[in-house]
Amino acid sequence: MLVDIKNLRVAFETRTSRFEAVRGISLQLGKEKLGIVGESGSGKSLTARALMKLLPSNAKITADTLTFDGIDVLSASERGMRQIRGKRAGFILQDPKYSLNPVKTIGSQVAEAWRTHKRGSRKQAEEAAIDLLDQVMIRNPRTVAKSYPHEVSGGMGQRVMIAMMLAPDPELLIADEPTSALDATVQAEILRLIEDLVSRRGMGLILISHDLPLVSHFCDRVMVMYSGRVMEELKASELMHAKHAYTRGLLDCIPSLTHPRDRLPVLNRDAGWLNP
Amino acid sequence: MKNLTGILSSVLLTLLGLAIVTFMIGRVMPVDPVIAAVGDNAPEAVINRVRMEMGLDQPLVFQFLHYLSQIVHGDFGKSILTRNPVTEDIARYFPATLELATAALLIAAVIGIPLGVWAAVRQGRLTDQIIRVVCLAGHSVPVFVLALISLLVFYAALGIAPGPGRQDIIFEGMVPHVTGLLTVDSIIAGDWDAFRDALAHMVQPVVILAYFSMAYITRMTRAFMLDALKGEFVITARAKGLSAAAVIWKHAFPTVAVQLVTVLALTYAGLLEGAVVTETVFAWPGLGQYLTVSLMNADMNPVVGATLLIGVIYVGLNLLADILYKVLDPRVR
Numbered sequence: 001m002l003v004d005i006k007n008l009r010v011a012f013e014t015r016t017s018r019f020e021a022v023r024g025i026s027l028q029l030g031k032e033k034l035g036i037v038g039e040s041g042s043g044k045s046l047t048a049r050a051l052m053k054l055l056p057s058n059a060k061i062t063a064d065t066l067t068f069d070g071i072d073v074l075s076a077s078e079r080g081m082r083q084i085r086g087k088r089a090g091f092i093l094q095d096p097k098y099s100l101n102p103v104k105t106i107g108s109q110v111a112e113a114w115r116t117h118k119r120g121s122r123k124q125a126e127e128a129a130i131d132l133l134d135q136v137m138i139r140n141p142r143t144v145a146k147s148y149p150h151e152v153s154g155g156m157g158q159r160v161m162i163a164m165m166l167a168p169d170p171e172l173l174i175a176d177e178p179t180s181a182l183d184a185t186v187q188a189e190i191l192r193l194i195e196d197l198v199s200r201r202g203m204g205l206i207l208i209s210h211d212l213p214l215v216s217h218f219c220d221r222v223m224v225m226y227s228g229r230v231m232e233e234l235k236a237s238e239l240m241h242a243k244h245a246y247t248r249g250l251l252d253c254i255p256s257l258t259h260p261r262d263r264l265p266v267l268n269r270d271a272g273w274l275n276p
Numbered sequence: 277m278k279n280l281t282g283i284l285s286s287v288l289l290t291l292l293g294l295a296i297v298t299f300m301i302g303r304v305m306p307v308d309p310v311i312a313a314v315g316d317n318a319p320e321a322v323i324n325r326v327r328m329e330m331g332l333d334q335p336l337v338f339q340f341l342h343y344l345s346q347i348v349h350g351d352f353g354k355s356i357l358t359r360n361p362v363t364e365d366i367a368r369y370f371p372a373t374l375e376l377a378t379a380a381l382l383i384a385a386v387i388g389i390p391l392g393v394w395a396a397v398r399q400g401r402l403t404d405q406i407i408r409v410v411c412l413a414g415h416s417v418p419v420f421v422l423a424l425i426s427l428l429v430f431y432a433a434l435g436i437a438p439g440p441g442r443q444d445i446i447f448e449g450m451v452p453h454v455t456g457l458l459t460v461d462s463i464i465a466g467d468w469d470a471f472r473d474a475l476a477h478m479v480q481p482v483v484i485l486a487y488f489s490m491a492y493i494t495r496m497t498r499a500f501m502l503d504a505l506k507g508e509f510v511i512t513a514r515a516k517g518l519s520a521a522a523v524i525w526k527h528a529f530p531t532v533a534v535q536l537v538t539v540l541a542l543t544y545a546g547l548l549e550g551a552v553v554t555e556t557v558f559a560w561p562g563l564g565q566y567l568t569v570s571l572m573n574a575d576m577n578p579v580v581g582a583t584l585l586i587g588v589i590y591v592g593l594n595l596l597a598d599i600l601y602k603v604l605d606p607r608v609r
Contacts, residue, residue, distance in 0.1 A: 093511060
């Protein structure tokens, strides 16, 4: 078991108030592809970030179990977490425009990821970076390595991000809406690339997305979240025939080219969903 | 290349504006330069002759062109007070300010920047609060108050610091003038007693100016870093498994270095402008004091000359900051 989460809660506390954003999530993951879907604010990203302990300092994490490959993440020190972050679990963020360092060359950022966890000289790291850029299908890796993030397109930036996160050969890849900031045509390319690399390397994948059809094609399993809770978990292939009213509601809101409608329905929320 | 011509032409334009402003200062001031030169009691004939000699009977445009050609040739006329050419006076006074300002800026930057980073990293905690209070005090207590207290305590009461001035009277004129910076000149001369004396005299004004500048630099660094630390690329850096120190210094800090350059350049310019008050309290013979004394005596040539110098320093440091921008930030290249 790569990831084991039981009853995870994430709360934000200030002196006067407390808000619980994740309210008792449980999930298990082996070397498979898990999709997490749900609307904005449903706690998808927080769940993923809690696993890597990448939450802001005012977030309080509690859980019955929160382990990565048997390592207790909750009690792990910052030093211990650094043996997981990057090295064993990569994390791809949404928009490469903001998630890459604007004043460092692409090559140096990829090389840094490699060198942090692998032993080798600066020269070896540079070569490894160029090899990695080549692996994510960048055509002229040597030129791209010398350029800065603002000089490349969004799709290219996300390839760089993927190369960077795969550099230390992790066992798990978390992709937090990796294609939301990209054009539709580029989205497909990036997803194909992730799928290809993940299956070739035999990694686990957590794909966080808004896009239900995409997740149903792409993943093995899908977890549907709403308001910090899991609504249902099902095989990806069965997503289009989901039973839960929330999932059905989400599916119903997807516009269709083959059966166009005058007006898309509005999701009717049921307070009962929150008290299973 | 296109960029460079753009910058150069804007610099030239600014300098021209500066020349116009300083020229105007010389005209609007309610001081008749002729009377200032020849005295109240000079006969009418003399006044008229001098007025013509000075070219003051000509149209304003010609006067301005004449003034332009003078300043381009580095001629600012003579000071009535010291009877020296203004350039000579400035060459003597300015190094004193340069020495003070440079030392103060270096100390302020070396302490202020890490302190600002530290405060940002510990935002809201005790360290941050202490740093913020220290900076608030440094920025809000007038420099002359600190200067007077310092003199009172360390010079008058405890006697562990030297009094006002740049050096003790026994060292006056002992070290040959090379750069005008007493510390540097005494090292060149190998006169270690003079060096120690010059350094000891610098301690109080430098520390006070450094504290004042540090307060500003720390505050700005803290604000820039708080912004940078919110960036997504900081999450990326942490997700890569980097140490906290690497995340802060290798990822967040380089993105604020650009903004800090401007802060440092303007702080330095402000210090070079002559910390008038500090120089007065410590009887420091620098540019600020020269400017103030000349102004109070309606000695306009030095005022115009010093003002022009300060303007050129500002333009120059801004230019330097612009160039450093391009070096430090790939986005504006």
